[in-house]
Amino acid sequence: MTENPPTFTRKDFTSDQEVRWCPGCGDYAILAAMQRTLPQLGATPDQTVFISGIGCSSRFPYYMNTYGFHTIHGRAPAFATGLKLSNPDLDVWVVTGDGDGLSIGGNHLLHALRRNVNLQILLFNNRIYGLTKGQYSPTSKLGQVSPSTPLGALDRPVNPVRFALGAGARFVARGYDVSKKLPEVLTQAHAFGGAALVEILQNCPVFNDGAFESVTDRKVGGAHQLWVEHGKPLIFGAEGAKKGLRLNRSMGLEVVELGDGDDTGDLLVHDETNPNLAWLLAGLEDIPGLEQTMAFGVLFRSDAPAYDDEVHAQVDNAVKRASAKKSSEKASANGAKSNDLNAMLRQGHTWTV
Numbered sequence: 415m416t417e418n419p420p421t422f423t424r425k426d427f428t429s430d431q432e433v434r435w436c437p438g439c440g441d442y443a444i445l446a447a448m449q450r451t452l453p454q455l456g457a458t459p460d461q462t463v464f465i466s467g468i469g470c471s472s473r474f475p476y477y478m479n480t481y482g483f484h485t486i487h488g489r490a491p492a493f494a495t496g497l498k499l500s501n502p503d504l505d506v507w508v509v510t511g512d513g514d515g516l517s518i519g520g521n522h523l524l525h526a527l528r529r530n531v532n533l534q535i536l537l538f539n540n541r542i543y544g545l546t547k548g549q550y551s552p553t554s555k556l557g558q559v560s561p562s563t564p565l566g567a568l569d570r571p572v573n574p575v576r577f578a579l580g581a582g583a584r585f586v587a588r589g590y591d592v593s594k595k596l597p598e599v600l601t602q603a604h605a606f607g608g609a610a611l612v613e614i615l616q617n618c619p620v621f622n623d624g625a626f627e628s629v630t631d632r633k634v635g636g637a638h639q640l641w642v643e644h645g646k647p648l649i650f651g652a653e654g655a656k657k658g659l660r661l662n663r664s665m666g667l668e669v670v671e672l673g674d675g676d677d678t679g680d681l682l683v684h685d686e687t688n689p690n691l692a693w694l695l696a697g698l699e700d701i702p703g704l705e706q707t708m709a710f711g712v713l714f715r716s717d718a719p720a721y722d723d724e725v726h727a728q729v730d731n732a733v734k735r736a737s738a739k740k741s742s743e744k745a746s747a748n749g750a751k752s753n754d755l756n757a758m759l760r761q762g763h764t765w766t767v
């Protein structure tokens with residue numbers, strides 16, 4: 415680390431590669447948000463890595479002037495875990511799609527989350543397989559007509575936020591491609607010292623245009639966005655027609671019409687450390703009357719030790735213990751010291767059958 419670290423700009427994080435997304439793709443806005451946010455975080459290109467799987471979204475690392483791996487389908491969390499463990503100083507971001515992260519890679523994503531590996535995992539959700547020309551994905555809506563579901567999808571969709579909560583993730587947030595607040599969500603994810611899952615709603619104008627229109631539309635979408643803030647009442651809606659959320663007697667959410675200046679006394683207050691509340695907020699669109707509404711921001715955050723820190727602490731302790739124990743002992747038959755892995759592997763039989 416130099417005493418006066420250089421100040422980087424968006425341009426420093428922009429690669430010279432030709433961007434190959436379709437015109438109007440939501441991925442452009444996410445890329446721009448990331449390139450703008452990294453300098454604000456004090457990130458440096460040589461300490462930053464983007465790791466992706468396969469999909470349109472997974473082309474992301476090419477366009478970042480950082481280190482990067484465009485890996486194999488669904489395996490980005492596994493590569494990222496290995497990299498973070500072997501070089502903990504690196505700032506590791508994972509970019510995955512709804513197909514990459516929740517179909518073939520669902521298993522890998524689950525384990526990175528439950529282990530709380532110190533990674534920022536961005537799941538670009540366009541509710542479709544974009545790269546392979548529009549087949550339905552695990553987040554596609556029931557009845558979605560696509561080349562692989564010509565009569566309509568029969569499977570119930572995965573909710574990525576609920577998937578992450580169920581996997582034991584300690585940081586779960588949601589944003590959308592063209593949102594002005596996306597940099598803030600990315601910043602919060604970066605500040606978290608563990609696996610931070612951010613679902614980013616992303617429009618695919620070619621194969622699933624307008625999938626999130628009700629919440630992202632520039633004119634009317636704002637009224638259907640509930641941006642949560644820790645310690646603040648859960649309020650959303652258009653000016654003059656504000657609504658709030660409270661718990662009903664069966665522990666479900668219900669809407670309270672507020673209008674102007676109504677009492678917010680019995681409204682729920684967002685507690686980002688409460689996973690049950692996060693679960694409810696993640697599925698607002700399942701509540702009758704809220705089909706068009708979604709919650710955004712940091713839905714859940716609860717500190718826990720990062721897996722990579724714990725692995726390093728465990729190894730350091732083991733090495734120290736072994737060194738202390740063996741320093742007074744003679745080396746084993748062929749000279750292997752207990753904390754010398756190479757020597758140990760070459761010392762002969764390691765067990766007897």
Ligand SMILES: Cc1ncc(C[n+]2csc(CCOP(=O)(O)OP(=O)(O)O)c2C)c(N)n1
Pocket residue numbers: 468469470471472487510511512513514515518538540542543544545546551
């Ligand atoms: C092992 C394997 N199976 C299937 C594919 C084909 N394939 C490539 S990308 C993809 C899905 C991409 O969808 P998503 O992750 O949602 O990314 P998007 O293109 O929508 O950004 C599939 C099925 C592949 N490349 N490798």
Ligand code: SF4
Pocket residue numbers: 434435436438439440441470471540544545617618619620621
């Ligand atoms: S197919 Fe869809 S997701 Fe892929 S680049 Fe084109 S617009 Fe974007």
Ligand SMILES: [Mg+2]
Pocket residue numbers: 469511512513538539540541542543544551
């Ligand atoms: Mg997709």
